[in-house]
Amino acid sequence: KATSTSKMTENGVFSRDKVLTIDTMNPTVKNVEYAVRGPIVQRAMQIEKELREGVKKPFTEVIKANIGDAHAMGQQPITFFRQVLALCSYPELLNENMFPEDAKNRARRILQACGGGSVGAYSASQGIDCVRQDVARYIERRDGGVPCDPDNVYLTTGASDGIVTMLKLLVCGEGASRTGVMISIPQYPLYSAALAELGAVQINYYLNEEKCWSMDLSELESSLAEARKHCNPKALCIINPGNPTGQVQSRQCIEDVIRFAAKERLFLMADEVYQDNVYAEGCQFHSFKKVLFELGPEYSDNVELASFHSTSKCYMGECGFRGGYMEVINMDAEVQAQLSKLVSVRLCPPVPGQALMDLVVNSPQPGEPSHITFMKERTATLSLLAEKAKLTEQILNTVPGITCNPVQGAMYSFPNISLPEKSIKEAKAPDMFYCMKLLEETGICLVPGSGFGQKDGTYHFRMTILPPTDKLKILLAKVKEFHQKFTQQYS
Amino acid sequence: KATSTSKMTENGVFSRDKVLTIDTMNPTVKNVEYAVRGPIVQRAMQIEKELREGVKKPFTEVIKANIGDAHAMGQQPITFFRQVLALCSYPELLNENMFPEDAKNRARRILQACGGGSVGAYSASQGIDCVRQDVARYIERRDGGVPCDPDNVYLTTGASDGIVTMLKLLVCGEGASRTGVMISIPQYPLYSAALAELGAVQINYYLNEEKCWSMDLSELESSLAEARKHCNPKALCIINPGNPTGQVQSRQCIEDVIRFAAKERLFLMADEVYQDNVYAEGCQFHSFKKVLFELGPEYSDNVELASFHSTSKCYMGECGFRGGYMEVINMDAEVQAQLSKLVSVRLCPPVPGQALMDLVVNSPQPGEPSHITFMKERTATLSLLAEKAKLTEQILNTVPGITCNPVQGAMYSFPNISLPEKSIKEAKAPDMFYCMKLLEETGICLVPGSGFGQKDGTYHFRMTILPPTDKLKILLAKVKEFHQKFTQQYS
Structure with missing residues (x-):
């Protein structure tokens, strides 16, 4: 409990207890958890910083598949949307000839x-x-x-x-x-x-x-x-x-x-x-x-x-x-x-x-000047996502001990992972332990299933299908290798 | 209290009580009030619609001085800010020669x-x-x-x-x-x-x-x-x-x-x-x-x-x-x-x-290409606001029964208005009554002091100093006229 005593610090200055402390703050806020930006992601950001500072790691970059952040993973914005937003931000551009009439x-x-x-x-x-x-x-x-x-x-x-x-x-x-x-x-x-x-x-x-x-x-x-x-x-x-x-x-x-x-x-x-x-x-x-x-x-x-x-x-x-x-x-x-x-x-x-x-x-309609480009961009993005959804499911299901439902929609796979008994006994949160180890050894950032909830005794991770295809393939290959090694190590 | 009975409607369809009603909803939300967008403002929007539909009123437009919404009142955005925002929205524009280098x-x-x-x-x-x-x-x-x-x-x-x-x-x-x-x-x-x-x-x-x-x-x-x-x-x-x-x-x-x-x-x-x-x-x-x-x-x-x-x-x-x-x-x-x-x-x-x-x-600095324009625009806006602050105070203080402190800063005046006894007795919320009447008779939209709190027995309104100078003068003249009329009417 907070008290209102003051004490003298080394510099001879009075230091008083804070008004707002972990004990006096709103307890409902303390109960809030949000794994998508939780400890694994914070560690991933630290590792990125270490890499920039030249710290040697068994990998050269962190691949983030923790959050549905498409542009950050290289998905391109729709040209038409951005043209209109630029025009709205700086209406002087309406006088230029560089934008299509529908924009x-x-x-x-x-x-x-x-x-x-x-x-x-x-x-x-x-x-x-x-x-x-x-x-x-x-x-x-x-x-x-x-x-x-x-x-x-x-x-x-x-x-x-x-x-x-x-x-x-x-x-x-x-x-x-x-x-x-x-x-x-x-x-x-x-x-x-x-x-x-x-x-x-x-x-x-x-x-x-x-x-x-x-x-x-x-x-x-x-x-x-x-x-x-x-x-x-x-x-x-x-x-x-x-x-x-x-x-x-x-x-x-x-x-x-x-x-x-x-x-x-x-x-x-x-x-x-x-x-x-x-x-x-x-x-x-x-x-x-x-x-x-x-x-x-x-x-x-x-x-x-x-x-x-x-x-x-x-x-x-x-x-x-x-x-x-x-x-x-x-x-x-x-x-x-x-x-x-x-x-x-x-x-x-x-x-x-x-x-x-x-x-x-209210996207561009047939006959409007931006329609063809818009449809091309939209279809390309959705086709690529469909491809990556399939790829993710297929490769994960080749790993002994990983079972992955089809990614029918959205942008995530939530595969079931069999964890060896020893790892379950050793770690308080076995899937967190697994994901943290994966991050430290391979630079791949996923979110443990416990952040989303899962049946007792089952373990999962969530990964987005958003990384570019070449990186997604690397990611999946590394997960495969890691899972096999992890299983051996803790069996 | 909500019950779970269903009843047959005229069309022979079962109609059940709602799950979410004014009685079952979160009571703390009901206690929330926000006068800046309260009943006066809602009525002002209705009146604007009526004017558009051709309804005859003693005025031709609603002048809104209820909210600190500068651009809506004609204040121009800073060019440099909007140029950078357009560039951020549509980075293709970085290849054009139309924007200054600092933007x-x-x-x-x-x-x-x-x-x-x-x-x-x-x-x-x-x-x-x-x-x-x-x-x-x-x-x-x-x-x-x-x-x-x-x-x-x-x-x-x-x-x-x-x-x-x-x-x-x-x-x-x-x-x-x-x-x-x-x-x-x-x-x-x-x-x-x-x-x-x-x-x-x-x-x-x-x-x-x-x-x-x-x-x-x-x-x-x-x-x-x-x-x-x-x-x-x-x-x-x-x-x-x-x-x-x-x-x-x-x-x-x-x-x-x-x-x-x-x-x-x-x-x-x-x-x-x-x-x-x-x-x-x-x-x-x-x-x-x-x-x-x-x-x-x-x-x-x-x-x-x-x-x-x-x-x-x-x-x-x-x-x-x-x-x-x-x-x-x-x-x-x-x-x-x-x-x-x-x-x-x-x-x-x-x-x-x-x-x-x-x-x-991180605005344009001396020596950067946008600095002069930026400073000119910034100074013009602030000078105009200073002028309007003074104008508002001066004119309001010429009205018998209105006392207005200097508008030293921000964008508002909160003058004290003496209301005649009869109006105080007749209305539950005398300053709300005053502002609603002002709106109906003159088209001027202010917020009653009760929306912000005031000492018991005192009455105020809040008005922004944002309308363009010519409209602000009209607004102040109308308030003056209205206040005198209102005072006579209820004395």
């Missing part, structure tokens, strides 16, 4: 919607009107005409911002009436971090690794029944396509989940930021909203749903702009007014990110 | 610091290294050489983000041990909103309107003593130059506040986003950090301080980019590690905003 038109339209014609003005807190309209039309096209009201669209500072905002609205109560939120295990650790910070109960439901990380109705049911004994479950979160697990849920599975949520009175949160990252043959992205409306008014008039999208993933990979949106469906009008008030406190999402979101949902 | 050099330096050379990559969660280094050097220059460690600098999504993050670390406890945070009244309502959301105790201390909104040591002391009876006061927030009150605190006053914080063991939060907006002769901006270090090691080695800055105000006015930084001083090392972990969950602040922050702290 200029998009920039003019965005600037006209900005206060004083400047992306430096605050926008409405919910986001620029015309961007929200474009988002609504995009959703309608995506969902085969299911209507979307722009008033239900909120632009956000990346998808994370929208997810945390929704959880903030949902979470309350103490003791047995504390709000519980169901999240998949493995999960993306933003969810566990946000729930810890908000003091909510995290209700785990396990994805079925044997069935390619699909969702299991019986698992949802038993997990919910158990949770009801000690908290008040109010929401169910789904990430589809999956992070860290790379699966694409079937239409049937989504239907089951919606029926479950309706029956059990759960608010649905659908994290659909990888909706354009689908690679496997026979797989298709089905939005929760579309399936909801296909189930008829008993569901579409009732089930509450928030869906999230982002500029950071898919073929765009524009993480740095922190653009995103959420759509809320069947939200109580009074609650929605509270949501609008809540987002107004933070003034507005970054306007360049809003502009980028607009370009994603 | 290109800044863009190259920023891009080199970005993953994959793209502002579309995530940055380090604390912010891009070289930007934090530039911020540190800027702070050292500003504070006459007081050292600044870039490791203590965190880039943020606007200043609001930094302030909320610091409050998150500080706030905890229940009942009588709940964290209390001292804020000035009048205040900027981000503070009250954040404290409400976090469930902290808001401890008001009143600024001295008679002495040009200065801080009063005896007021701080009595407010703290009273608060100690029912909560655990841990922090003291100061906004200097002041929002909504436009004062610039004297060096003596800052010294007094620091000694008070040291004696009473309070964590200091200095909101210094208006540090370049100082107009009045004899007034000067003194950073809390500089004064802290001038008081000697007994203070500079001990008092915990977080200071906030932003790209949104000053001569930049780039609100839409959501750029900012905070510097933490004397923060406990373990707590700082928790802070770094906490910010990592949200990945990173928007990279274009980080780039802009870099340009603000």
Whole structure:
């Protein structure tokens, strides 16, 4: 416990105890964990620094496959997007002949919607009107005409911002009436971090690794029944396509989940930021909203749903702009007014990110001058990702002791790794031990499965499929070699 | 209370109660208020829409003086900043001859610091290294050489983000041990909103309107003593130059506040986003950090301080980019590690905003090709603001029943308005009633003083000095006329 005593230091100066110490600070913040940027990644950054300083290592560079940061791994931005962003930043360029007309038109339209014609003005807190309209039309096209009201669209500072905002609205109560939120295990650790910070109960439901990380109705049911004994479950979160697990849920599975949520009175949160990252043959992205409306008014008039999208993933990979949106469906009008008030406190999402979101949902159309280049760039990026998804799965499955589900979508593989008994006994967190050793010996930076959650007694790592093909091959070869050596060493 | 009954609607469809209702939602969110974008502003937007639709009004346009949104009011962006941002967005432009070399050099330096050379990559969660280094050097220059460690600098999504993050670390406890945070009244309502959301105790201390909104040591002391009876006061927030009150605190006053914080063991939060907006002769901006270090090691080695800055105000006015930084001083090392972990969950602040922050702290220097234009633009903007600050004060003080302190800095005037007895009796919130009537009759959009807090029985409004001079004159003339009419009507 903190005391208020002062003491004399060596220099004869009084030193007092801090006001803010690890003992006096907000304890919920201490419970927050975020493995994607955790100790392994911090050590990787140190090693990079050591390499720059000339320290000798068994490798010459760190290959980072810990985070879905496409541009950092060499993915090129879409030319059209960047042209419009340059025009919005410095509208003098509208007078130059170097940009195609469709880029200029998009920039003019965005600037006209900005206060004083400047992306430096605050926008409405919910986001620029015309961007929200474009988002609504995009959703309608995506969902085969299911209507979307722009008033239900909120632009956000990346998808994370929208997810945390929704959880903030949902979470309350103490003791047995504390709000519980169901999240998949493995999960993306933003969810566990946000729930810890908000003091909510995290209700785990396990994805079925044997069935390619699909969702299991019986698992949802038993997990919910158990949770009801000690908290008040109010929401169910789904990430589809999956992070860290790379699966694409079937239409049937989504239907089951919606029926479950309706029956059990759960608010649905659908994290659909990888909706354009689908690679496997026979797989298709089905939005929760579309399936909801296909189930008829008993569901579409009732089930509450928030869906999230982002500029950071898919073929765009524009993480740095922190653009995103959420759509809320069947939200109580009074609650929605509270949501609008809540987002107004933070003034507005970054306007360049809003502009980028607009370009994603309103990309060059056939006949427009940028259309061919845009399609070429988009297809090239997505084809390359599909190729790397396949390559990753294939090579990992050649390693004895590693089993890898198909990377059907998103940007990650989450293979199961058999660890030798001795390593499990020696290390407190065997997969952390494994990943740290991998990093020190090969320079490869992955995230241990424990950072995402996994069934007791199983071990995994998450790796992105983002490194350039040549580096990805090196990475996979090194993982293979390392895993065999590690297994021998600890057997 | 929510029940789980379903009922049949007219269409024969089951309609169930919502999961998330005003009764089941997070009650702390309901307590949040943010007047700067409250009911008056919503009505102003409606009126603008009505005007566009041809509805006849006693005026032809809404003049908004409710929010510090400089570009929306016609302030021009700094050319150099926007050139560099365009270059960063679309690096192909580096090959063109249309940009000055210093703009290109800044863009190259920023891009080199970005993953994959793209502002579309995530940055380090604390912010891009070289930007934090530039911020540190800027702070050292500003504070006459007081050292600044870039490791203590965190880039943020606007200043609001930094302030909320610091409050998150500080706030905890229940009942009588709940964290209390001292804020000035009048205040900027981000503070009250954040404290409400976090469930902290808001401890008001009143600024001295008679002495040009200065801080009063005896007021701080009595407010703290009273608060100690029912909560655990841990922090003291100061906004200097002041929002909504436009004062610039004297060096003596800052010294007094620091000694008070040291004696009473309070964590200091200095909101210094208006540090370049100082107009009045004899007034000067003194950073809390500089004064802290001038008081000697007994203070500079001990008092915990977080200071906030932003790209949104000053001569930049780039609100839409959501750029900012905070510097933490004397923060406990373990707590700082928790802070770094906490910010990592949200990945990173928007990279274009980080780039802009870099340009603000590393602007064109004498001898560089853009220096002359930059200085001309900067000076023009600040001179115009100084002129409008004076104009606002002078004209308002000619109105019987309006008393206006000098607008020494920032971008706001917060005049005291005498309201006739009858209007006070008739209206629940007399200044809200006044501002709404002003809006309906003249199209002028101000924020009532109650949105910022004021002494009981006094009434104010906040108006920005941002409208262009001709519109500002119209605005002030209309306020004068309205106030006289209103006074007659309700006398």
